[in-house]
Amino acid sequence: MSESGPPGEPSAPLPSSTLPPPRTRIFKIIVIGDSGVGKTCLTFRFCAGKFPDKTEATIGVDFRERLVDIDGETIKIQLWDTAGQERFRKSMVQHYYRNVHAVVFVYDVTNASSFRGLPAWIEECRQHALGSEVPRILVGNKCDLRDSVQVGTDVAQQFADSHSMPLFETSAKSPGGGGEDGRGSSDHVEAIFMTVAHKLKSQKPLVLSQPAETAAAGAVNLSRGREDGGGGARGWGCSSC
Numbered sequence: 323m324s325e326s327g328p329p330g331e332p333s334a335p336l337p338s339s340t341l342p343p344p345r346t347r348i349f350k351i352i353v354i355g356d357s358g359v360g361k362t363c364l365t366f367r368f369c370a371g372k373f374p375d376k377t378e379a380t381i382g383v384d385f386r387e388r389l390v391d392i393d394g395e396t397i398k399i400q401l402w403d404t405a406g407q408e409r410f411r412k413s414m415v416q417h418y419y420r421n422v423h424a425v426v427f428v429y430d431v432t433n434a435s436s437f438r439g440l441p442a443w444i445e446e447c448r449q450h451a452l453g454s455e456v457p458r459i460l461v462g463n464k465c466d467l468r469d470s471v472q473v474g475t476d477v478a479q480q481f482a483d484s485h486s487m488p489l490f491e492t493s494a495k496s497p498g499g500g501g502e503d504g505r506g507s508s509d510h511v512e513a514i515f516m517t518v519a520h521k522l523k524s525q526k527p528l529v530l531s532q533p534a535e536t537a538a539a540g541a542v543n544l545s546r547g548r549e550d551g552g553g554g555a556r557g558w559g560c561s562s563c
């Protein structure tokens with residue numbers, strides 16, 4: 323007998339209009355790295371599909387979200403674009419690291435100092451008890467500025483390997499290697515975040531979720547932008563990356 327139905331009546335399936343809405347899983351991904359490496363541009367690029375007209379230094383944190391479809395499941399990717407400048411981080415930093423599902427470390431390939439700063443960001447994660455089960459990736463941004471590169475792929479790959487992270491080199495501005503408007507033949511920034519989402523989906527079910535109806539509309543299909551597989555990164559040893 324149904325607990326909620328009238329006594330004595332057999333339980334019948336609920337009409338679909340009365341079923342609770344399906345839950346949407348949320349993947350919280352924090353994006354960290356020195357000021358000016360392009361965290362805002364990368365997250366904007368993924369969530370809004372374009373390079374922002376102008377950016378200012380992030381104060382505290384900005385959130386950007388996008389619904390994606392992975393193997394038939396709608397998932398909300400929530401990107402936390404954190405401030406790179408110490409003075410804009412202080413009061414917020416403990417909030418970034420709560421319930422984090424993945425971390426994206428960003429450096430600027432044209433700025434060696436931003437690459438040298440990476441161990442400090444890794445150390446900050448350690449201090450906030452981020453375990454090795456939390457996937458991390460390394461992103462070298464601004465690859466469109468070919469003549470100004472200061473951090474070579476081999477040195478970055480060595481660093482990534484030594485921290486068991488996949489390395490992606492990309493450009494938020496011209497992510498497919500195409501024109502300045504960013505409309506290349508394949509969208510590398512897309513592939514990077516989708517690779518993280520795939521990795522997370524292949525892990526155990528995550529707790530954070532919300533009814534799908536409250537999530538923003540506009541789910542996209544995974545097949546878009548996956549052709550290049552995210553730049554042949556290695557480091558996780560899983561089939562989806």
Ligand SMILES: Nc1nc2c(ncn2[C@@H]2O[C@H](COP(=O)(O)OP(=O)(O)OP(=O)(O)O)[C@@H](O)[C@H]2O)c(=O)[nH]1
Nearest residue numbers: 357358359360361362363377380406464493494495
């Ligand atoms: N050429 C080029 N410029 C970029 C790229 N990504 C970001 N920029 C520029 O780099 C500057 C800093 O970008 P942001 O995205 O604001 O950097 P951020 O890491 O969010 O900086 P903070 O908020 O201070 O931590 C801006 O002038 C961007 O236009 C890129 O891929 N190529």
